[in-house]
Amino acid sequence: MTKPKVLISDALSPAAVQIFKDRGIEVDFQPALGKDKDKLAEIIGDYDGLAIRSATKVTAKILANARKLKVVGRAGIGVDNVEIPAATAKGVIVMNTPFGNSITTAEHAITLMLALAREIPAADASTQAGKWEKNRFMGVEITGKTLGVIGCGNIGSIVADRALGLKMKVVAFDPFLSPERARDIGVEKVELDDLFKRADFITLHTPLTDKTRNIIDADAIAGMKKGVRIINCARGGLVDEQALADALNTKQVAGAAFDVFVEEPATGNVLFGHPNVICTPHLGASTTEAQENVALQVAEQMSDYLLTGAITNALNFPSITAEEAPKLKPFVELAEKLGSFAGQLTETGISKVTITYEGQVAEMKIKALTSAALSGLLRPMLGDVNVVSAPVVAKERGMVVDEVVRAAQSDYESLITVTVFTERQERSVSGTVYADGHPRLVDIKGIRVDAEFGKSMIYVTNEDRPGFIGKFASLLGDAGVNIATFNLGRHSQGGDAIALVEVDGSVPENVLAKVQALPQVRQAKALTF
Template structure:
């Protein structure tokens, strides 16, 4: 029986034809995604669901999706898909991470021109027959300093286009190395420096806990008088109310926004202010981009449904069905090791060195590498997947090295990852026990045996009495239950570490209380994608 796919959003007719040409039964219902009840009613009939941004794939929808095997998002962002619920349901989530990069970058450049020359307001005025030449005095882009926040795929294209416009480009990106910055011909700076120097600021980062409100009221106040701000990335990166006040005061000369904290944006503090250009999330809205991502998602979904091949999946590795049975726990281990390193590292990474020992060295190392690198990179970009992560790491100038060796210790096999930055090296090793559960077995060269939990706390300290008591008492006082507790040290009175597996997220006040004891050199809460 042929697989059956539902397309519930607007998608190119060429994509529909790809499914049909490959023998897949497809229902094209582009308005259905707006009707949650109807979608939930019929989703159980389908093996695949192809969507854009209008369809919201919620746990309620997934509960009814008894036959669903794959969700394909034509585009990058997957905020409209509950990926955790999809994973639990055994549904693969795919996206098309590179189909609309140029289009989004070009929109940011267009918005920069529009706000520099007040083009929308001048157009309205001219259509009204006012001919107000003196009212719309603009500024040139040539010779101005452009501050780019986020120099990844889209930000990198913006940097390249801006240099072509003879702008001086400075970039803030914690994962941008000096060597890569030199190749891009941009100056790598810290955020405060960018805020003080930039004539134009454009944002190209995902919305994460680290980037949310990155242009807060406090940071906006640090900007150069007369700055113009462009956001074609994600709503929530800028304090829109604070920006509105600075626009009214004249400190900020203009703003151009394609994305907003609440969408669809029916009202917003930025609306109806002078020299504020607003568009309704048009970053990817060109004929070419829509066609590219539609064709890509159709090909990817058809490949999976017909052959089992997996491309651009956000919640599983690109491996064959046979490999997945054996490698599943090891792929999760690689992800956990990467996530640990990624959460511990807040400076540019120069190199990632991966060692595979024994049994692990005999597996599909490319897939394990992808999982581990994705675990690191997705700490700053949640949209990274196991296919795109190595490419993104390469584009950022990160050198990846892999070594495999015969069994060399007590474990049948293990994985060890070492990350090199300009200031330090950081390493962690892990293995999979016979019960199929990944374990951390070494951190910073200190041997441990730690089960991986969703919520964890990591500390470093000098090996002195009172550490266990301080940890237990502080967690208890803040209502945090410890499920597992692992200690390790180099030697008596030497360097020591602790890794706590706890039942719930640790409140900031508990971490502050641990730091206040003066017993710990480092206190860090960690989160892992453990089902």
């Protein structure tokens, strides 16, 4: 088996390079390459993985040349330098390391808060200039003060924990924070307006989205306690910088400490030079430990995916643990083939798909299985669809996708059923994985069968009448088409029946037309898997 090959196009720790090598992955370490997009586009086609920091821009143009690429790993949290929709369309997993920088960023926020409370930078500059302005720098205590945390995810909750250790009271606004989690971490969950009214210090720890852009604007500041201090170590654009500068002038805001800005590198900014403002050049993740951690983490995650199929911290696919990956693999294959079976038989627009998981498979990562089923279903009609892009493509086309999970209601330990609804009909197909690890078809439109998926198959629906099988087999024999397996099923004697035949080689169109012309045949279709 060929070794997977990874390109590192940014400055990553040598320890990360070693992890790839130790795991049996070939590494090409070119830390300056990220700045040369043309050269990167030229050579990216040779690699299975690309490990980056922020200097490499993974654009649609780069991805268009990435024939073999399976994964992009970003050492760090921000992936605004990766065109995720283009990667998704290409079937490339995009991973980041959201937790490697968490402690470092949280500590920076606490450090800025303490520096702001005691005016440390200005006092330092004054003292080193020989001024000794003891009365000028009158700070405030943080003990007993209220800290408002906007965004109480991974970093926000670490900040809250440190603030509680400093004997502050912590209130948090986060729509995704459950009351139980708030109680566990010792914070009071509040609405945003309430946080603004009560907080002496406010710290932001939320991503920048359309909903959070300028979450602190002039109106928000007007609703805050007079003399509030604001810290932002998250993303530039969460605070309206001009509105903040105005509020600093009127003393509505007593001070601000910012590590991030709307435009970076920030060589000029409306906040610069203002008394009671502390600025740092996006240092949130800049500690030796954090840089090492994210590099090691991304190397481990990419290695796991390339070698075992385990997916961690992916932004465009569900996570799959190393333990889950081997158990999931045959069911991913089954879901994809059931989807493909249904897709190859569907000739009109699909309005809805229901995927039902029964028994043990219902306890697995069904999101990954649904993605596989959708990719199989859509590929016959749309061609370039993959497991990563399929859910997005289905959504773009207005398809309703329902997932149903239930305890075993059949003879099988695990059963997956794909039901496709079109304007003309509803069609179901079910399958399972036997102990040998091979996917099997066990039910087509309510008719029981037991068939493996062959590379080339003929699917026939017919009336159950004597003589049909003989004519069908003779016709294939006369045309020199060799039968590998022959599976039959029917609703009842004389009722609807199906034949599913695996053949060697592809099925000539003229042979299929002759099968279709047999008296009892309703539909004949060539299928490939």
